[in-house]
Amino acid sequence: MKKIVIIIFALVSVCVVLFFSYAPRYFDETKNIVTTRIAETDRYPWYDSIPFIADLHCDMLLWDRDFFRQHNYGHVDLPRMQQANMALQVFTIVSKVPAGINIERNDDKSDQIGLLSFAQLRPPATWFSAKERALHQINQLYHFADKSRGDFRVLTSRSDLTQFLADRSKNSSLTSGMLGLEGAHCLENEINNLDVFYNAGVRYIGITHFFDNEWGGSAHGINKGGLTDAGKILIRKMNELKITIDLAHASPELIDNILALTTQPLIVSHTGVKGVCDNQRNLSDKHLVEIGKRNGLVGIGLWETSVCGTDAAATAKSIRYVADRIGVKNVALGSDFDGAIGTHFDATGLPLMLQALEKEGFTRAEIELIMGGNIRDFFLRNLPE
Ligand SMILES: [Zn+2]
Structure with a gap:
């Protein structure tokens, strides 16, 4: 026995x-897989002279991956950002994802991220609390910056960005990150937690992720409603603090309500457009035009569900659609790197976008804006002082 x-x-x-x-x-x-890898023999003559290459959405902080080592899996780490001449990657926080996640309909009863946090042996508080998970991921990014000895920094203000631009003009291996939240459910129904995340450096927030929450409805939720009364207070307070609102994953009614209330420009950090790829998660022409009128920024994805294709050409086609409707200054890259999806390529494949955008007839000056200049200019206008 x-x-x-x-x-x-x-x-x-x-x-x-x-x-x-x-x-x-x-x-x-x-x-976190890729459909293609860039061939080492391919040459993109002026890619490395693009002054500011940036991307609006990456979930790398969800994974326990050594930021300082180049990996042959996943999409982003520091060596790959430097190899791709990236100036800025926005790192977004995923803090709760329902089991059996789909783009049509999810409730909030289950959660895979608590289990992942447990499997990664993150601090016990992160196993049970979305807020703790988010704060842990935020701390990770600052930890990377500390450990990088100046190669990587976290930007939270206009003066940070201005200083970074000046420093990078002398040293192109410098790179940076900003912080965003994917779903305000991690405020845990407490408006004062907005200050906690603001003080931690979060500069954009998507109100909902894959399920309806106490602030509003998700494009993939059960009711897919608009802003709740608490949600209206949240939007006003985000405007006061100058935290940018991200409309990715918002239900159509939530987008209507936010457009009617907010006084500031908006982004859609990672999306596609119904005009090219018609599904539940993508942006309608009506909303696209409204975001353009407010001088907002639409980040086009690098994965199949966003653009109905698995290569750079598919993403370039959606970018062309947005540029033709609301202007070339209002479109950017919103890869969704490391978002538990297959992207066309990892960060090192970004030169493939240059080629695809040229084929769509964009000029060099326009490509420089799409590849990051627009993100730089948006945050120069909209970050807090
Ligand atoms: Zn997302």
């Missing part, structure tokens, strides 16, 4: 060790 107990105990121990050692990396490797 004693022998059996020892054997069972040993087997359980082995399983536990295997689970914590391999499960998180297994999910990272199998969820």
Whole structure:
């Protein structure tokens, strides 16, 4: 009997060790995949002279990946950002995702991120609280900046960005990050937590992610409603603090309500457009035009559901559509790198966008804006002092 107990105990121990050692990396490797890799022999003559390459949306902080080492899986790490001549990546915080996630309809009853946080042996508070998970991921980014000895910095104000631009003009290996939230559910129904996240450096917030929450309706929720009374207070307070509103994942009614209330320009951090790729998560022409009128910014995705294709040409086609309707200064890249999806390529494949945008007839000056200049200019106008 004693022998059996020892054997069972040993087997359980082995399983536990295997689970914590391999499960998180297994999910990272199998969820964050690419459809193509750029050929090393390909040359993109003026790519490296683009002054500011940037992307509006990346979920890398969700994964326990060494930021300072180049990986052959996932989409973003510091060496790959530098190789791609990236000046800025916005790092977004995913803090709750329902099981069986789909773009049509999800409730908020289940959550995969608590389990992932547990499997990664993140602090116990993160296993149970979306707010703690978000704060942990935010701290990670500052930790990267500290450890980078100046190669990577976190930008939270207009003066940070201005200083970064001056420094980078002398040293093009410098790169930076900003922080955004994917879903305001991590405020945990407490408006004062907005100050907590503002003080932690969060500069844009998507009100909803894959489920309806206490502030408003998701494009993929059950009711898909508009702003709640609490949500209206949240929008006003975000305007006061100059936290940009991200309309990605918002239900059409929520977008209407926010457009009627907000006094500031908006972004859609990672999306596609119904005019090219008609599905539940993409932006209608009506909303596209309203965002353009407010001098907002639309980040076009690098994955199949956003653009109905699996290559740079598909993304360039949607970018052309947006530029033709609301202007070339209002469109950008919103990759959704590391968002548990297959992207066309990882960060090192960004030169493929240059080629695809040229084929869509954009000029060099226009391509420089689309590849990052517009993101730089938007945040120079809209970040807090
Ligand atoms: Zn998303």
